[in-house]
Amino acid sequence: MMKALGPLSRRRFLTASASLGIGTIAAPYVARADDPTLRITGWGGKWGDIMKAEIGPAFESEFKCKLQIDSAFPYLPKLQASSRSAPIYDVMHTNSNEQWAAAEMGLVEPKIDPKLVPNLADVYPYAISDKIVGVSIFTSAIGLGMRTDKGYNGVTSWKELWDAKYNGVRGGYVIPVNSLGQAFLMMCGTLFGKGQTDLDAAYMALEKLKPIKIVDFTGAMEKMLLSGEVGMCVIHDSGIYRYDGQNQPTDFVSPSEGVLSLEQVLTITPGSKMKELANAYVNYMLRPEVQKRLAETVWYSPANKKVKLDAKYDAKLLTTPEKVSKLIQVDWKWYNERKDEIDQRVNRIFRA
Amino acid sequence: MQTTASSSLPVAQQAASMPVPGPTRPYGRYLYLAVNIAILIFLLAPIAIVVVFALNPTPFIQFPPVGVSLRWFEKFFASRDFMHALWFSLEVAVLTTVSATMLGASAALALARGNLPGTRLIVATMLSPLMLPAILTGLALFQTYVLLDVGRPTWGLVAGHTLVTLPYVVRTTLAVLHNFDTRLEEAAQNLGASPLRTFFEVTLPLIKPGVLAGAIFAFIVSFDQFPVSLFLVSPGNETLPVTLFNYLKFDLDGTIGAASVVSIVLAFVVVIGLDRTVGLRSYVKL
Amino acid sequence: MSASIEIAGVSKVYDGGVRAVDAVAMDIRQGEFFSLLGPSGCGKTTTLRMIAGFEIPSAGAIRVDGADVTHVPAHKRDMGMVFQNYALFPHRTVAENVAFGLRMRGLDKATIAVKVKAALAMVELSGLEDRRPAQLSGGQQQRVALARAIVIAPRVLLCDEPLGALDKKLRQQMQFELKQLQKKLGLTLVFVTHDQEEALAMSDRIAVMNGGRVEQVGTPTEIYNQPITRFVADFIGDTNIFRGERVGPNLDVGKGLILALPPSEMQSTGVLSVALRPEKIRLSPRTDAAVTAGSCAHGIVENTNFLGGAVLYRVTLEGGHRVLVQQPNAGTSRLFIPGNGVTLEWTPADLVVLKD
Numbered sequence: 004m005m006k007a008l009g010p011l012s013r014r015r016f017l018t019a020s021a022s023l024g025i026g027t028i029a030a031p032y033v034a035r036a037d038d039p040t041l042r043i044t045g046w047g048g049k050w051g052d053i054m055k056a057e058i059g060p061a062f063e064s065e066f067k068c069k070l071q072i073d074s075a076f077p078y079l080p081k082l083q084a085s086s087r088s089a090p091i092y093d094v095m096h097t098n099s100n101e102q103w104a105a106a107e108m109g110l111v112e113p114k115i116d117p118k119l120v121p122n123l124a125d126v127y128p129y130a131i132s133d134k135i136v137g138v139s140i141f142t143s144a145i146g147l148g149m150r151t152d153k154g155y156n157g158v159t160s161w162k163e164l165w166d167a168k169y170n171g172v173r174g175g176y177v178i179p180v181n182s183l184g185q186a187f188l189m190m191c192g193t194l195f196g197k198g199q200t201d202l203d204a205a206y207m208a209l210e211k212l213k214p215i216k217i218v219d220f221t222g223a224m225e226k227m228l229l230s231g232e233v234g235m236c237v238i239h240d241s242g243i244y245r246y247d248g249q250n251q252p253t254d255f256v257s258p259s260e261g262v263l264s265l266e267q268v269l270t271i272t273p274g275s276k277m278k279e280l281a282n283a284y285v286n287y288m289l290r291p292e293v294q295k296r297l298a299e300t301v302w303y304s305p306a307n308k309k310v311k312l313d314a315k316y317d318a319k320l321l322t323t324p325e326k327v328s329k330l331i332q333v334d335w336k337w338y339n340e341r342k343d344e345i346d347q348r349v350n351r352i353f354r355a
Numbered sequence: 356m357q358t359t360a361s362s363s364l365p366v367a368q369q370a371a372s373m374p375v376p377g378p379t380r381p382y383g384r385y386l387y388l389a390v391n392i393a394i395l396i397f398l399l400a401p402i403a404i405v406v407v408f409a410l411n412p413t414p415f416i417q418f419p420p421v422g423v424s425l426r427w428f429e430k431f432f433a434s435r436d437f438m439h440a441l442w443f444s445l446e447v448a449v450l451t452t453v454s455a456t457m458l459g460a461s462a463a464l465a466l467a468r469g470n471l472p473g474t475r476l477i478v479a480t481m482l483s484p485l486m487l488p489a490i491l492t493g494l495a496l497f498q499t500y501v502l503l504d505v506g507r508p509t510w511g512l513v514a515g516h517t518l519v520t521l522p523y524v525v526r527t528t529l530a531v532l533h534n535f536d537t538r539l540e541e542a543a544q545n546l547g548a549s550p551l552r553t554f555f556e557v558t559l560p561l562i563k564p565g566v567l568a569g570a571i572f573a574f575i576v577s578f579d580q581f582p583v584s585l586f587l588v589s590p591g592n593e594t595l596p597v598t599l600f601n602y603l604k605f606d607l608d609g610t611i612g613a614a615s616v617v618s619i620v621l622a623f624v625v626v627i628g629l630d631r632t633v634g635l636r637s638y639v640k641l
Numbered sequence: 642m643s644a645s646i647e648i649a650g651v652s653k654v655y656d657g658g659v660r661a662v663d664a665v666a667m668d669i670r671q672g673e674f675f676s677l678l679g680p681s682g683c684g685k686t687t688t689l690r691m692i693a694g695f696e697i698p699s700a701g702a703i704r705v706d707g708a709d710v711t712h713v714p715a716h717k718r719d720m721g722m723v724f725q726n727y728a729l730f731p732h733r734t735v736a737e738n739v740a741f742g743l744r745m746r747g748l749d750k751a752t753i754a755v756k757v758k759a760a761l762a763m764v765e766l767s768g769l770e771d772r773r774p775a776q777l778s779g780g781q782q783q784r785v786a787l788a789r790a791i792v793i794a795p796r797v798l799l800c801d802e803p804l805g806a807l808d809k810k811l812r813q814q815m816q817f818e819l820k821q822l823q824k825k826l827g828l829t830l831v832f833v834t835h836d837q838e839e840a841l842a843m844s845d846r847i848a849v850m851n852g853g854r855v856e857q858v859g860t861p862t863e864i865y866n867q868p869i870t871r872f873v874a875d876f877i878g879d880t881n882i883f884r885g886e887r888v889g890p891n892l893d894v895g896k897g898l899i900l901a902l903p904p905s906e907m908q909s910t911g912v913l914s915v916a917l918r919p920e921k922i923r924l925s926p927r928t929d930a931a932v933t934a935g936s937c938a939h940g941i942v943e944n945t946n947f948l949g950g951a952v953l954y955r956v957t958l959e960g961g962h963r964v965l966v967q968q969p970n971a972g973t974s975r976l977f978i979p980g981n982g983v984t985l986e987w988t989p990a991d992l993v994v995l996k997d
Contacts, residue, residue: 042590047603051436073590075597084494085501167454196609222607226415541695542728544715546742546793553716556741560732 029169038341041280042080047276049245053300054321059169063289070278082110082272087237093275094284098182099266106136113137113269122307123290125329129264130306136331137270140288141303142330144255144262144321145183148228150173152252155234161194161258163233163319170214174236177219177353179346184217186263186333187237187350194260199334202345209352217353228253240259241302244319255319257329264330267303357527370536402619409612427609428617437614444571444578445621447509447594451577452518456570459524466525468605478529482522489519489582497586507589515587516577523576524569531565571626578622643829644796645671646707651851652689661687663853664701669831674823676793676832676840679850680876685833686801688850691829694718695909705796716745721790723803727782729774735761735785736770740745742793743951751984760792780811783905787819798823798830804839810829816843837877839864871995879953881922881964882995884914891935896960900990901935914995919953919967921991926984936989940964942981952976958985 032123051074058178059070073081073092079101087090087109095111096103105111115131115138117123123131130139149155151155153170164173176184188209189199196204216233218224225242227233229251243255243286256269269288271281287293294305300311304321305312312322338345408416411426431437462481466474479566484492496515500507541560543553559566588597599614646669653662655819662684668677675901677685690696692703694715702711723740736757743753761767766785774782783803790798803819804808806813812941820843823830833839841861848858849872868874874882885894887910892900900915927939938958946953947970954966954977966985970976977983 046605047364047601050605055397071590074601075585075588075590075593077585080494080496084498084586089504091501220604220607222603222605226607230413230415230417232415478880537727538724538726539730540692541715541744542722542724542730542789543741544695544719545693545718545722546789547716547719548741550714550717551744552871557730574936 045072090272092279100335115346120286126306139266141267143239143265149255172232172234178349215352261331411511427613431613440595444595448578451576455520455573463528493583493586512587520573524570527565527569647704651698651818654699674845674846681851684853722796722799727786757899760788919965
């Protein structure tokens with residue numbers, strides 16, 4: 004019955020259920036045409052589902068506004084194509100590297116004002132560090148994904164990815180289009196050279212990773228690991244933990260050298276006509292109850308120190324200062340300035 | 356002249372230009388068959404893989420498949436996002452087909468018959484969206500809409516799709532008009548039909564196969580359109596290909612396969628439906 | 642009711658200055674079978690298309706029964722037309738094709754059905770109502786086209802080389818039937834053809850056209866026996882044309898050949914062209930008798946062309962002139978073979994003096 008509902012009838016259904024008092028917990032706010040509209044970007048998948056079903060409507064109801072979430076990529080080119088004075092988004096949600104690119108072009112404000120977003124006071128330092136534009140509301144940890152049924156035991160170091168026994172079942176990314184791949188390249192410099200910016204060491208390390216199966220979407224890597232086509236790969240923790248409860252023979256390893264952070268970043272556009280609402284939204288997304296709900300839905304580590312997750316999530320996600328200290332942040336500003344050169348180089352490495 | 360030209364061909368080339376080898380050269384025939392079968396497999400393999408992906412119960416592509424299940428179809432049909440996208444795509448494709456067909460067929464008629472100055476230039480301009488990467492068409496339109504401050508309305512998306520499907524209708528209609536015997540129209544007028552009546556009684560029925568072929572192209576190109584839609588869809592109104600692309604970034608499972616199967620079946624149904632109702636076959640050589 | 646057509650000084654000049662039709666004037670009488678005859682590009686089809694209303698004259702006027710129709714659109718002219726390729730509507734059945742003009746005239750279904758049936762019966766196509774044109778033979782298509790044109794009882798029937806696509810036997814049969822039909826219905830019929838035999842066989846009168854102009858209008862016998870211009874003499878049938886200087890009652894055509902001019906020819910002076918039809922020359926075995934100056938010559942048969950009912954000889958005269966001679970195949974007289982010496986004789990009155 005529900006699946007046949009169109010957008011109109013869905014709204015009617017929601018209105019009806021609200022008037023009957025069914026939806027009292029997250030009473031859906033029925034926006035009026037003259038309500039202010041906050042235009043934001045947002046992910047699809049489970050994140051998008053819960054945003055649409057709960058978090059978004061609750062925000063609309065509380066702030067008497069309409070939330071228009073664009074979950075169709077690519078955000079940055081669309082923002083770039085629209086006018087600076089009338090940007091197509093008020094708040095942009097995307098990964099850190101794209102935020103840096105946007106900030107460089109002046110498309111987003113580099114910092115969020117703690118006076119306007121009080122919850123900023125409660126976030127871990129990484130979330131507003133100098134490696135971050137705007138604020139990181141969540142992070143994932145990039146480490147190694149493993150099959151647990153192939154006898155690959157006792158993995159503790161990134162360097163084990165180079166072990167010859169993973170030839171043929173090693174998984175990585177198309178670096179020019181994938182944040183995880185880019186972060187991993189920087190990690191290679193740290194592992195085998197003088198640090199993140201030691202590109203020559205990183206290129207040599209990548210060269211030695213071959214043979215390797217590379218994909219462009221992280222989702223594709225998840226599936227290759229699930230199907231056993233790949234035995235060990237670079238992946239983010241939520242890409243493993245989201246299959247929790249399905250008894251999949253896969254696990255996430257946090258290497259001893261540290262995990263890379265994959266931040267979910269919010270920024271506000273300078274030309275936004277909805278500044279107040281935009282700040283309210285950022286603050287709302289940092290609220291402990293909102294953070295908890297989203298973190299437990301998509302297995303992202305919350306940025307707010309005050310969030311108390313259920314034990315199952317608390318055990319695996321980065322929820323203490325000690326755990327958070329293992330995060331290695333990537334200098335995306337540095338990386339973006341060299342992106343073209345790096346792209347060319349890695350394309351050559353993996354094409355050969 | 357003809358004879359001299361062909362006899363001056365090198366012997367090898369003459370042999371190559373001979374008709375399909377008869378029973379005296381069975382190997383050539385087998386090779387011919389093998390090549391054709393290979394082409395067929397190459398064309399159909401992606402569809403087969405998609406179907407296997409859609410029916411296999413595991414959330415990843417697996418060979419051999421471990422079973423047959425409709426869970427991905429259930430997930431697809433239960434998803435409001437997918438259902439909304441599917442209907443929206445159909446709506447856009449139908450509107451696009453109507454506008455591209457009317458505009459394209461009229462343009463082709465004007466170009467073929469109008470004695471317009473610079474006809475070749477106009478034809479080239481009309482076909483140019485085919486040469487431009489569609490993503491640029493989408494981006495340019497998006498920028499135009501932003502400049503005009505009209506937002507991203509559905510008609511804007513339909514206009515974008517119309518732009519990239521127009522060339523198909525213009526091309527196929529021009530092709531039938533090229534072979535059209537204008538004496539048929541004169542005959543109608545001679546028998547007392549006004550120009551308007553002549554158009555509906557004679558011209559339109561006779562160019563119908565070309566117009567319809569263009570319309571079918573327009574429908575399919577619009578229904579499967581990704582690059583132009585990418586920039587032009589508005590939040591909450593995404594077409595199926597865009598929704599699939601976004602879904603793919605987070606959940607790569609059999610739902611994608613199920614959606615593809617549904618798309619293929621739908622496109623097929625529409626083509627067959629159009630053929631049956633309006634008639635695709637041309638009656639005679641014009 | 643059939644109408645008369647008056648073509649008054651009509652010209653057609655296309656963009657780029659091509660003068661397809663140049664000051665053509667003729668009167669086509671009511672109930673007349675009138676042919677426009679000429680080689681391709683002579684302007685005959687353009688003239689027909691102007692009568693039909695598909696082209697608008699650059700100058701001049703076209704009148705039907707005295708009323709100016711020069712600028713009346715084609716669909717209001719009430720003329721039937723049979724096209725060279727028939728132009729049958731491929732997406733309609735035979736009956737629908739024939740009914741088309743009646744439908745455009747807003748007739749009711751029952752009347753249309755009756756008229757279509759009658760028209761198809763007239764062209765002997767009853768029973769083929771539901772076929773599509775593509776399922777018919779060339780001759781059948783031709784009849785459908787004819788039925789479609791006459792069923793509307795047009796004031797004028799226009800035919801653009803309607804028989805050109807048929808084989809010879811069928812063409813002759815159709816010529817006969819078309820002529821019969823035209824007489825029976827009393828139709829004013831304008832017939833375009835490049836086939837002079839067809840024009841001679843069918844027409845009441847013929848207009849011979851060349852280079853956009855009318856060379857001569859006349860009955861078939863006038864056109865054949867008294868061609869006015871060198872073009873007409875040359876275009877209609879085989880003929881021998883001589884050109885020379887008038888010397889008294891004779892024409893000196895050079896190479897020792899002197900032709901006696903017809904006694905009626907008095908006006909022309911200077912350089913003249915004359916035509917002599919091959920069948921007007923009599924052929925006999927060469928005699929040693931001296932030739933009668935002006936109406937006799939000796940020659941040698943170069944080749945022969947057996948036509949069945951007649952034999953066409955190409956003869957080289959002693960002075961070098963080449964002459965065509967046609968003799969009836971009477972069955973009794975002996976046939977000449979190449980190399981035979983022959984004597985040619987003709988009557989000076991059969992010479993026709995031509996305008997250049």
